[in-house]
Amino acid sequence: MRAYVETSGKGPTMSTEITVTVNGTAHTEAVEPRLLLAHFLRDVLDLTGTHVGCDTSQCGACTVHLNGEAVKSCTVFAVQANGAEVTTIEGLADGDTYSNVQQGFWDEHGLQCGFCTPGMIMTSEALLKQNPNPSEEEIRAGIAGNYCRCTGYQNIVNAIGAAAKAGK
Amino acid sequence: MAVATFGESVKRTEDPRLITGRGKYVDDVRLTGMAHLAFVRSTYGHANIKSIKTSAARNAPGVIAVFTGADLQEELGGLPVGWMLPDLKQPPHPPLAYETVRYLGDAVAVIVADSAYQANDAVELVEVDYEVLPAVVNGEEATKDGAPQLHEEAPNNIGFDWEVGGGDYAEAIKDPDVIVVKERIVNQRLIPNSMETRGVVADYDVGKGNITLYTSTQIPHLVKLLFSLVTGWPEQKVRVIAPDVGGGFGSKLYLYAEEVVAGIVARQVKRPVKWIESRSEAYVSTAHGRDHICDAEIAGKKDGEIIGIKVDLYANLGAYLSTFAPLIPTYLFGLMLGGVYKMPNIDCKVHGVFTNTTPVDAYRGAGRPEAAYLVERMVSRFAQEIGRDPIVVRRKNMLQAHKNGREVTTGVMYDSGDYKGNLNKALEIFDYKQFRADQRAARRDGKLLGVGIATYIEICGMAPSAVASSLGAGAGLWESSNVRVHPTGKATIYIGTSPHGQGHETTMAQLVSSELGIPIEDIEVLHGDTDQGQFGTGTFGSRSLAVGGAALFNSLQKVKAKTHRLASHLLEADPKFVTFSNGTFAVEDIADKTLTIQEVAGQAYAAANLPDGMEPGLEEVSFFDPQNFAWPNGTHICVVEIEQDTGKVEVQRYVAVDDFGNVLNPMIVDGMTHGGVAQGIGQALSEQAVYTDDGQLLSGSLMDYALPSADMFPMMELDRTVSPSPSNPIGVKGAGEAGTIAASPAVMNAVVDALAHLGVKHMDMPATSEKVWRAIQDAKEAQRAARATARAAK
Ligand code: FES
Ligand code: FES
Numbered sequence: 001m002r003a004y005v006e007t008s009g010k011g012p013t014m015s016t017e018i019t020v021t022v023n024g025t026a027h028t029e030a031v032e033p034r035l036l037l038a039h040f041l042r043d044v045l046d047l048t049g050t051h052v053g054c055d056t057s058q059c060g061a062c063t064v065h066l067n068g069e070a071v072k073s074c075t076v077f078a079v080q081a082n083g084a085e086v087t088t089i090e091g092l093a094d095g096d097t098y099s100n101v102q103q104g105f106w107d108e109h110g111l112q113c114g115f116c117t118p119g120m121i122m123t124s125e126a127l128l129k130q131n132p133n134p135s136e137e138e139i140r141a142g143i144a145g146n147y148c149r150c151t152g153y154q155n156i157v158n159a160i161g162a163a164a165k166a167g168k
Numbered sequence: 169m170a171v172a173t174f175g176e177s178v179k180r181t182e183d184p185r186l187i188t189g190r191g192k193y194v195d196d197v198r199l200t201g202m203a204h205l206a207f208v209r210s211t212y213g214h215a216n217i218k219s220i221k222t223s224a225a226r227n228a229p230g231v232i233a234v235f236t237g238a239d240l241q242e243e244l245g246g247l248p249v250g251w252m253l254p255d256l257k258q259p260p261h262p263p264l265a266y267e268t269v270r271y272l273g274d275a276v277a278v279i280v281a282d283s284a285y286q287a288n289d290a291v292e293l294v295e296v297d298y299e300v301l302p303a304v305v306n307g308e309e310a311t312k313d314g315a316p317q318l319h320e321e322a323p324n325n326i327g328f329d330w331e332v333g334g335g336d337y338a339e340a341i342k343d344p345d346v347i348v349v350k351e352r353i354v355n356q357r358l359i360p361n362s363m364e365t366r367g368v369v370a371d372y373d374v375g376k377g378n379i380t381l382y383t384s385t386q387i388p389h390l391v392k393l394l395f396s397l398v399t400g401w402p403e404q405k406v407r408v409i410a411p412d413v414g415g416g417f418g419s420k421l422y423l424y425a426e427e428v429v430a431g432i433v434a435r436q437v438k439r440p441v442k443w444i445e446s447r448s449e450a451y452v453s454t455a456h457g458r459d460h461i462c463d464a465e466i467a468g469k470k471d472g473e474i475i476g477i478k479v480d481l482y483a484n485l486g487a488y489l490s491t492f493a494p495l496i497p498t499y500l501f502g503l504m505l506g507g508v509y510k511m512p513n514i515d516c517k518v519h520g521v522f523t524n525t526t527p528v529d530a531y532r533g534a535g536r537p538e539a540a541y542l543v544e545r546m547v548s549r550f551a552q553e554i555g556r557d558p559i560v561v562r563r564k565n566m567l568q569a570h571k572n573g574r575e576v577t578t579g580v581m582y583d584s585g586d587y588k589g590n591l592n593k594a595l596e597i598f599d600y601k602q603f604r605a606d607q608r609a610a611r612r613d614g615k616l617l618g619v620g621i622a623t624y625i626e627i628c629g630m631a632p633s634a635v636a637s638s639l640g641a642g643a644g645l646w647e648s649s650n651v652r653v654h655p656t657g658k659a660t661i662y663i664g665t666s667p668h669g670q671g672h673e674t675t676m677a678q679l680v681s682s683e684l685g686i687p688i689e690d691i692e693v694l695h696g697d698t699d700q701g702q703f704g705t706g707t708f709g710s711r712s713l714a715v716g717g718a719a720l721f722n723s724l725q726k727v728k729a730k731t732h733r734l735a736s737h738l739l740e741a742d743p744k745f746v747t748f749s750n751g752t753f754a755v756e757d758i759a760d761k762t763l764t765i766q767e768v769a770g771q772a773y774a775a776a777n778l779p780d781g782m783e784p785g786l787e788e789v790s791f792f793d794p795q796n797f798a799w800p801n802g803t804h805i806c807v808v809e810i811e812q813d814t815g816k817v818e819v820q821r822y823v824a825v826d827d828f829g830n831v832l833n834p835m836i837v838d839g840m841t842h843g844g845v846a847q848g849i850g851q852a853l854s855e856q857a858v859y860t861d862d863g864q865l866l867s868g869s870l871m872d873y874a875l876p877s878a879d880m881f882p883m884m885e886l887d888r889t890v891s892p893s894p895s896n897p898i899g900v901k902g903a904g905e906a907g908t909i910a911a912s913p914a915v916m917n918a919v920v921d922a923l924a925h926l927g928v929k930h931m932d933m934p935a936t937s938e939k940v941w942r943a944i945q946d947a948k949e950a951q952r953a954a955r956a957t958a959r960a961a962k
Contacts, residue, residue, distance in 0.1 A: 032285070034285070035285075042195075042196075046198070047189070048189070048192075048193075048195070048196040049188070049189015049190065049191075050189070051193070051195075051363075051364070051414075052195070053363045053364065053365070053447065054447035054869075054870045055446045055447050055448050055869075056447065056448070056869050056870050056871045058869075058870035058871060059363065059447070059870060061363060088189065089187075089188065089189035090188065090189045090190075092188070093188055098187065098188075102187045102188070105183070105187050106179060106180070106183045106184070106187055107179065109179075109180065109835050109836070109838075109839045111183060111186055111187065112415075112669035112670070112671070112839060112840070112843065113362070113363065113364065113412075113413065113414045113415040113668055113669030114182065114183075114186030114187075114191050114412065114414065114669070115191075115193065115362075115363040115364040115414025115415060116363045116414075117186055117187060118189050121187065136883070137879075139878075140878040140879040140881075141878075141879055143877075143878045144877040144878055144879045145877075146877075146878075147361075147363060147870070147875055147877060148363065148878075149361055149362055149363050149415050149417070149843070149847075149875070150363075150415055150669045150839075150843045151839060151842055151843050151846075152842035152843045152844075152845055152846030152847075152881060152884070152907075153842075153846065153877075153878035153881060154842040154846075154881070154883060154884055155839055155842065156878065157878065157883075
């Protein structure tokens, strides 16, 4: 079901056609210019792994990779992603093989309720790409833009450390 | 094929779906024809509604309907209170206000539209004409003469006056040797902030008249019951599903207005409807926690003996009574005022007060963090006053270790614990002597270093139903389980608890596996769908394993008894000689006479050869109601360093020794402790809900409310003692709240310790840079003034 289809009959909504490649598949869709990338992924493409945890760009639950860089997808309009490559949490594993970060989160108990987890993992991936061998302090600073209310971050830090080790 | 054991750190079975983005939270529910809701909320703290104009909103693109409180007054009923107190005032609590709004965010109307964007657009088009009334937000101010009044039913805004105690405090302090130390202790209001906000999808079946609510809740069965009671919807036609739930911390433990409204609106518009709370909305519409203003006294002697504590508490209830609001600042607070100490005299008075703020209810720890903070702050304050080491004073007053019940001053029975053992172990890990030497050296270098100790004990494992009911509970607080072993020997269980991060799918399967010897991957754990299983109470108060796990354990014993009898029959052996271990029945001394539990399960369904009177099938249900609560306890130690020039507090070390009784999955218990401690540190150092006098919430978004991030914490050092709880058959106590309870007093005791040599004796939370910096300046100023006076006197 498309969430943004007009059915009330009270006039059309302006829409723009965009093409975004998400997890390797190109999607062409007509969207409202104000539609956020987070909602485009969730409600138009039905990729609900990207979560929305706030409305002020603070929580990081919506983090995805846009042309290889971690961005908060609630802070990007879908139209701004026109022509871009997006990777979401659903696109991270290679078949049944988890990425090192995903595996680290599982092995080290880096999640509890799991709501922050997709964004946290996407941020951690980007962090390790920039700095494959981060110190504890660098890990903590690197994920300071992502909130987790369950874990006290300790096992998230351990998970990223484990992923860094596995990546060597 | 792995059979799990009790005490093993089994990796979580929930995680594969959650690390790949395949979890299913409420916002991930998509139904054909689904419309979206948005609420019009009060922009004032207190106002009469003169009129609501909805025509522009009704004509907006995508809008299907708009309902005001007046439109749905009959259908919506009033929100319930689940805990009674003597003389409790229960003002009506309409899900949509129709005459008066009493807090910022009180909902007055709801929009139904094709999309969430359109629904939110239309909110802006609703014109509400308010007559603004004077407001009051402070729980103490609200009881004073001339304060604005919220409810006719509650004169002076007092919802209840309650007291508890033991011994005779007034008499005890008449002793001329007794020193009384007084302090005003404020436990600031907090905003829970589970990372998933609340949300609900209501699906009305027009043909059958059934309603299904998908809701982000900790208590699906209670939501079903309460929804049915307030709306009159027959209970058998109400189904509540809690899918994956992204945290709760107590804030999803009530029947909320939006759940009722969504159900009723779905029936009105004959379409499924979805409401997802925005974060900014959550700040005003989801229950807050804490908010105590308290005059406290502690009394004792020069040698460190503590003889009692006295408390006069104004507990802010917010504008209405949330479901469990009357319970939190009363029993869960007052009964804990003895802490782990003898504390022979306790005098506690509590005034529950209505104010023009968001309703206040349980937040992680709920009443117990407030009590532990007060007790531990006052004990350290007392030690400082008499010039003794806080550890010496604590040790002198601690209860002796016990294994099976110890009645304390407030009349409750602690189950088991070795309180000094916790303290000793924590001190050993920490190396207290070395620290004090380091601290002296640091002070010489102009550095501010402090250590804080906090012990705690908490009432958990809610609850013996008869006790709870005698104290005011509106529902039984037992827990339930259903174990279904399939003909192939695989199992599906349904538990009455409802996890939101606690990992029940893993731990409950682990318990089944360890008892029945069935591999953990052959066990499916179902929860949170009221149509899938028997009634359950839910997940809160660190109760899931202590009560729910015990219910599961009992079902498993029934399965074991039946399969044992059947196996003995099939093996043609006297049951006395049939053993069961690792999933296999064997006849003692006869090597080849064995049957696996899978084979026996198959035979139970084949029913070709059952013992006399045995029914076919293999499915058992248990409802477990404990005889006593469970009482986790422990000692936490925290070190802070304070930057002189900025007042910035940094937590350098954190050591926690907890007694959770037996531990089923240490990895999960440690994880929960980390999270709890982090929330306690958050309260101590950064979090605070701030209202203006007229009821505007200044800390109303994640931009303004300082939620802790990863760079605020050191690696926590955890250890345990184990005193199995006699309150349940598996000897567990509960671990969900402990960290939060111990951490805020540990941190604040450390902050005050770091500044004690400057003359600082107390500081309210949160210890923000500004507050600490001011305290340092004031203390230095006072020292300068004292020196000047001394010089003048010479
Ligand atoms: S949803 Fe919170 S930062 Fe994007
Ligand atoms: S695991 Fe729940 S918010 Fe991070």
